[in-house]
Amino acid sequence: MNEMRGVGERLGVNEARGVSETLGANEARGSIGETPSAVRGDGQHVLIVVADQDISELLTTTLELAGYRVATARTGAEGLARIAGYRYDLVVLDATMPDLKGLARSRVPAADRPPVLFLTVCEYLDSLLPELGPGQEDYVTMPFRIAEVLARARVLLRGRGRGRGSAPVWRGPCYGDLVLNDATCQAWRGPRALDLTPAEYRLLRHLLVNADQVLSKEQICRHVWGDGRADNAIEKLISRLRQKVDQEEPPLIHTRRGFGYLLGR
Numbered sequence: 001m002n003e004m005r006g007v008g009e010r011l012g013v014n015e016a017r018g019v020s021e022t023l024g025a026n027e028a029r030g031s032i033g034e035t036p037s038a039v040r041g042d043g044q045h046v047l048i049v050v051a052d053q054d055i056s057e058l059l060t061t062t063l064e065l066a067g068y069r070v071a072t073a074r075t076g077a078e079g080l081a082r083i084a085g086y087r088y089d090l091v092v093l094d095a096t097m098p099d100l101k102g103l104a105r106s107r108v109p110a111a112d113r114p115p116v117l118f119l120t121v122c123e124y125l126d127s128l129l130p131e132l133g134p135g136q137e138d139y140v141t142m143p144f145r146i147a148e149v150l151a152r153a154r155v156l157l158r159g160r161g162r163g164r165g166s167a168p169v170w171r172g173p174c175y176g177d178l179v180l181n182d183a184t185c186q187a188w189r190g191p192r193a194l195d196l197t198p199a200e201y202r203l204l205r206h207l208l209v210n211a212d213q214v215l216s217k218e219q220i221c222r223h224v225w226g227d228g229r230a231d232n233a234i235e236k237l238i239s240r241l242r243q244k245v246d247q248e249e250p251p252l253i254h255t256r257r258g259f260g261y262l263l264g265r
Helices: 013-022 053-065 076-085 098-102 122-131 146-156 198-209 217-224 231-245
Strands: 045-049 069-073 090-094 116-120 137-141 178-181 186-189 192-194 253-256 260-263
Touching (some): 053 090, 076 178, 090 146, 198 260
Parallel strands (some): 045 090, 090 116
Antiparallel strands (some): 178 186
16 A cells, blocks of 8 residues: 555646546557547446545546546445445455455345456455456556556446446445345344344434434334333343444444433444
8 A cells, every 4th residue: 555655646636637538448458449438437336445545535536527426435344334235336446455354245245246446456466366257347556547447447337327327226324334224124234244133123223314413212212112111121222232233343332321322433
């Protein structure tokens, strides 16, 4: 990552704009002989999973100028949670992130996996290349050229136009690396599935959609059970849910003595 730091300072927004307007498809791998055309997005949704803020901002600005809709994640676990909760057309992923090693690809159904453009360094290529699938994954080595990122992204997005990109499938609410699937009433913290009871799922969803807000015991009772319950019933439910959700850092479920509970960082 050190050799890549400073890329954002060396490449300005004006240059990124010029690249997005002038780069032809023949710059992409495997596209020699094709008629050059401007690299412009059609509103496809791209997720950038990069820890370095400068690099993330550079990629975000460049891809937005090129016509894509961009979301970002700062950790591998957060990226996987977003992929589980939202159907992206492309993921740009820093393959050197340390927490990627624990992520199981099988957590995302194969039909829902978007193409991936890996950002990597030479020493990671041996472990990365066996994972590449034709037409679905590609890579650029760091430090990279923005023109190359745009060209390879365009090839991976071929055939994934506005019909898919403008109407992504949202499966449930998401907070950081915590994601819920309302269709199946399942929840994940990063790659880890949470084994929740119906009451625990209702409570977690209520806390999540009201993230960073304190909810009183009375509010929780009305939502989870539809009636009043003893204080100790709520406390026991919160305790069980916290044990399942907060096995990783940072803890997300917090107690505000005398007021209630909230989900946040």
